[in-house]
Amino acid sequence: MISYTATTAIVAAGGSGRRMGGSCPKQFLPLAGRPVLRHTLERLSASPEISAMILVLPPAELAVGERLAAGLGIPCTVVAGGASRQESVRNGCEAAQGADILLVHDGARPLVTADLVGRVARAAAEHGAAIAAVPAKDTLKEVDGAGRILRTIDRAVVWQAQTPQAARRDLLLRAFAVAEAEGFVGTDEAALLEHAGIPVTVVQGDPNNLKITVPADLQAAERLLGDNGGSAAAVRVGHGYDVHRLVAGRPLILGGVTIPHERGLLGHSDADVLVHALMDALLGAAALGDIGRAFPDSDPQYRGISSLVLLERVIGMLAGAGWRPASADITVVAQAPRLSPYLDAMRANLVRICATEAVNIKATTTERLGFAGRGEGIAAHAVVTVVAQAAG
Numbered sequence: 001m002i003s004y005t006a007t008t009a010i011v012a013a014g015g016s017g018r019r020m021g022g023s024c025p026k027q028f029l030p031l032a033g034r035p036v037l038r039h040t041l042e043r044l045s046a047s048p049e050i051s052a053m054i055l056v057l058p059p060a061e062l063a064v065g066e067r068l069a070a071g072l073g074i075p076c077t078v079v080a081g082g083a084s085r086q087e088s089v090r091n092g093c094e095a096a097q098g099a100d101i102l103l104v105h106d107g108a109r110p111l112v113t114a115d116l117v118g119r120v121a122r123a124a125a126e127h128g129a130a131i132a133a134v135p136a137k138d139t140l141k142e143v144d145g146a147g148r149i150l151r152t153i154d155r156a157v158v159w160q161a162q163t164p165q166a167a168r169r170d171l172l173l174r175a176f177a178v179a180e181a182e183g184f185v186g187t188d189e190a191a192l193l194e195h196a197g198i199p200v201t202v203v204q205g206d207p208n209n210l211k212i213t214v215p216a217d218l219q220a221a222e223r224l225l226g227d228n229g230g231s232a233a234a235v236r237v238g239h240g241y242d243v244h245r246l247v248a249g250r251p252l253i254l255g256g257v258t259i260p261h262e263r264g265l266l267g268h269s270d271a272d273v274l275v276h277a278l279m280d281a282l283l284g285a286a287a288l289g290d291i292g293r294a295f296p297d298s299d300p301q302y303r304g305i306s307s308l309v310l311l312e313r314v315i316g317m318l319a320g321a322g323w324r325p326a327s328a329d330i331t332v333v334a335q336a337p338r339l340s341p342y343l344d345a346m347r348a349n350l351v352r353i354c355a356t357e358a359v360n361i362k363a364t365t366t367e368r369l370g371f372a373g374r375g376e377g378i379a380a381h382a383v384v385t386v387v388a389q390a391a392g
Contacts, residue, residue: 007121007166008099009044009053013037013065013107014081014088026212027107028064032225033388034322036212038068039110039225042321045072046287047117050103056081056092071317073289086185086192090176096169101125103166104189108212111224116206117164123203124166131166131190132205133159162205165189171198235326236386238285242276243371243379254332254339254378255346255361256308261337265378268297272307274332274346274361277380279307279314285386286323311353323386327358333372333379339363 013027027037037055044050052075057065059080069076079095081088093102101124105112116132123130140153165188167175175192179185186192190200208224210217246252250264254274265271279291288294294317295302295310302310318324328350332339343361350359366373 006098006100007049007051007103007125008096008101009050009117009164010089010092010096010102010104011037011040011044011053011055011107012081012085012089012092012104012163013040014056014058014085025058025061026218028061029212029218031110031212031218031221035068036110036218036221037065037107038322040105040107040112041069041072041076042287043110043112043114044105044117045074045076045289047114047121049118049121050074052076052096052099054079054092054095055107056088067320071288071320073283073293073317084185086176086179089189093169093172093176099169101166102169102172103164105164106211109163109209110212111206111221112164112209113206116203116209120164120166120203123201124168127199127201128171129165129167129190129193129198130201130203131188132162132164132209133202134162134205134207135159159202160205161188161190162209162211163188167193167198167200174198235388236285236323238281238283238382238384238386240277240279240281240284240382240384241379242273242280243377244271244273244276245377246375252337253307254342256306256349257342257345259337259339259342269295269302269305269310270307273378274330274380274382275307275311275350277382278328278330278350278384279311281328281382281384282314282318282325282386285384286318286321288317288321308349308353311350315353315355318386322388325354325356326385326387327356327360328354328382328384329360329362330380330382331362331364333364333366333381335365335368335373335375 028035055065055069055078062078065078079091089104096102101121103121120130120132136155136158140155142150144150175196178196179192184195193200212218244265244267246263247266248263252259252261252264253270253272283290347359347361371377372379
């Protein structure tokens with residue numbers, strides 16, 4: 001079985017959305033203060049199964065797409081679509097080099113959950129291809145052109161297809177090749193796979209995973225986001241934790257303040273454990289991953305870098321995702337040195353960068369218990385809130 005950890009999401013957002021009747025494509029319309037497409041990208045990037053994304057857009061919208069894809073925490077490549085959805089998705093699939101599984105999702109389905117993404121990706125890894133779908137609820141009628149009923153269809157065997165739809169990359173590219181050779185046009189990826197004789201497994205979808213097609217859909221999505229605390233909820237909470245070892249020959253930097261001490265914290269950057277915990281909390285609240293993913297210690301550009309510089313970048317990532325810090329409460333756990341004389345200076349650094357006065361820093365010991373109590377290292381916890389803001 002191919003590992004589903006190497007899964008790339010292809011976000012199909014190349015349409016014009018004429019049925020919405022707006023002045024811009026539906027994927028760029030505002031939903032709870034941010035573009036529909038930004039919600040979709042955030043939902044997909046929050047899924048552990050997705051390691052990269054390919055965003056397919058109309059050629060004239062590539063620059064807009066680059067802005068919307070900023071700060072997601074995973075790589076996102078923006079490519080131009082074709083004259084049809086089929087051509088657009090094929091362009092995205094061909095750009096997804098190195099992926100085992102390709103997961104195609106409509107850019108106008110902003111309420112997809114990480115759970116659904118994961119279930120479809122895992123089913124595709126196990127069976128070769130899978131789609132999300134929901135069973136039909138109403139009685140189904142086949143009707144002729146004059147509006148007369150021809151027959152009643154057994155709804156027990158009818159499912160309504162959604163996205164995501166996923167398949168092994170080689171199988172999906174084979175389906176595209178067969179369709180092109182035979183002039184076949186499918187309404188979705190499952191149709192192409194079926195036409196090529198490739199079995200497709202159905203995964204139970206989500207009734208709330210609606211596609212924005214007409215204005216009423218946008219209104220329904222607004223209500224659902226408000227009801228379930230989705231990505232457009234006004235406030236989110238994040239928690240961060242970090243720990244670094246104390247070693248000789250390193251400066252001790254906490255909250256951007258250099259503190260006199262015989263030992264400092266070991267790390268690839270300046271190892272500012274306080275700021276690292278804060279960054280992880282902020283990234284977590286905005287569903288943007290963690291500092292290890294955003295600033296890997298394997299990258300030489302971050303060697304010795306000030307964590308305050310990285311914090312500024314995290315704030316920029318939040319802004320790109322439509323969030324800003326509202327408050328932060330941080331606890332530093334250290335037996336020594338005594339930190340209280342430096343807390344105000346630390347706080348001033350964080351207030352300046354986070355642009356909120358609601359920053360609190362506390363220092364405590366462990367009464368000489370554990371690694372912190374033995375002076376082997378310093379830990380920090382951070383709890384933050386972030387609030388939504390309209391995309392610029």
